[in-house]
Every structure is written in C-alpha cells, then in structure tokens.
Ligand code: KMH
C-alpha cells in the first residue's frame with residue numbers, strides 16, 4: 001500500500017455555468033484563491049480548465065499562460081492543464097495547450113459519450129498529443145472514462161514509448177453518463193486492467209462524478225489508489241447541501257486519506273512520484 005495519498009483538485013471543469021454555481025472559480029483571481037486553500041487542505045496537483053471574461057470555457061493561449069504563471073507564483077501545486085477542454089473544442093486548440101508549458105496535461109484515452117454529447121478523442125489525435133507531450137517534457141495524466149481505454153493506453157505505450165519522466169499515471173473518471181459507472185466494482189476492474197496492460201509501477205487516481213464521489217473515493221483508498229476531487233466532478237457535498245468551495249472537498253478527501261493511514265502527499269513528494277521536471 002502506498003504510504004501517502006496524492007490528491008488532485010479539479011476546481012472548475014468546462015460543464016457547469018457560473019450563473020448556476022456561484023462558488024465555481026472562473027477568474028484567475030478566483031482560481032488562485034481556490035488553489036491556495038486547496039494546497040493548504042492537502043492537494044498536490046491542480047487540474048485546470050479556464051474560462052473567458054464571460055465565464056465560458058476557453059482554451060485561449062494567453063490566458064492559459066497567465067493562469068499557469070499565477071498558480072506557480074502563488075502555490076507549489078503541480079499545474080496540470082486540461083487538454084480535454086469542452087466537448088466543442090477543436091483538436092488543434094487542445095494540442096496548443098502544451099504551449100502554455102504546464103507541468104502536466106491530461107490525455108484522454110478514447111472517445112466517450114458525454115451525456116447528450118460526444119467527447120471525441122480519435123486515435124491519431126491521442127498519438128499526436130502523447131508525442132507532443134514527450135517533446136515538450138510535459139507529464140501526462142491519462143484519463144480513463146471507460147474500461148477499454150486502459151488497453152488502448154497499453155497499445156499507445158507499446159507503439160510510441162513511455163511518457164516524459166518514465167512514470168505512468170492514470171486517472172479513472174467514473175460515473176459520466178456514457179462511460180464506466182462510478183462504483184467500487186469499476187475501480188477494482190479498472191485496477192485489474194491496469195495491472196494486465198500497463199507497466200509495473202503505474203499509479204492511479206480515481207474520481208466519481210456527482211453522487212458517485214464517495215463510493216469511488218472509498219474504493220480507491222482501499223485499493224492503493226490516489227484521489228481526485230473538485231467542483232469539476234461534484235457540486236453537492238451531501239443530500240441538499242451544495243458544495244461551498246473546492247477546499248471543502250479536498251479537506252474531506254484528506255481526512256479520509258488520514259483515516260486510511262495514507263495522509264496527503266506534499267507537492268514535492270508528488271513531483272518525485274510523477275517524474276515532473278524540476
Ligand atoms: N470537459 C470534458 C469534455 C479533461 O479535462 O481532459 C473533458 C475533460 C477531460 O474534462
């Protein structure tokens with residue numbers, strides 16, 4: 001069992017509307033404030049989606065660079081930019097996210113239905129993103145929305161080599177309508193597929209969308225996994241209680257990690273684990 005737990009916070013996402021969810025951080029200032037609170041509460045990685053001046057999802061390169069800089073100035077968190085963006089973002093914009101020079105970026109391992117939409121991830125696009133990350137020395141977090149995505153990652157690594165840094169880290173995003181369900185059984189099945197298809201030493205985190213957050217968290221903690229939480233994935237803390245802010249979700253995850261006797265990792269410990277460039 002790993003001695004410590006890596007906690008990633010995904011504070012914003014691309015799906016929720018600021019007008020419906022006032023606590024959602026959408027400006028750079030709001031993101032920095034949230035990031036500082038989440039670091040204090042036990043997060044070591046921040047998975048970032050940005051918004052434009054009207055709080056709409058954006059992949060504007062200038063704003064991405066400003067956001068990476070502001071997060072680095074204010075925190076020690078590992079900055080992971082989303083290359084997934086919103087379901088409407090074109091591939092070329094998603095690839096250019098790497099030009100903002102994050103520590104990490106997400107790389108989704110296949111196409112998945114996403115509620116009424118389709119989150120498109122063609123094989124050639126995945127290969128291009130993986131190769132650009134190798135050249136840019138950006139560490140990927142491979143996003144797994146469905147079980148078959150794990151074998152696809154095995155194929156990617158066999159054909160195109162290990163990511164920068166040599167360590168493979170994957171994230172099970174469970175409970176998306178159209179993807180694998182957010183249950184303990186899925187976490188265990190996904191871990192078995194990970195062992196079968198991916199290099200020894202591969203690590204995983206897991207997050208459950210909406211009300212699946214707790215079952216997925218409990219299962220991940222018991223199965224040597226790490227955790228992702230945040231308002232990208234979860235807007236209700238408990239029945240009838242909207243999430244007050246991202247730090248509330250990180251604090252709950254950190255508390256459960258301590259109960260599991262796997263306290264949160266520091267950002268430096270997470271850098272070492274993930275092979276992030278100094
Ligand atoms: N917003 C979703 C369509 C990622 O960040 O890489 C994609 C997503 C995955 O959130």
Ligand code: ZN
Pocket residue numbers: 010013047049082084085232
């Ligand atoms: Zn995301």
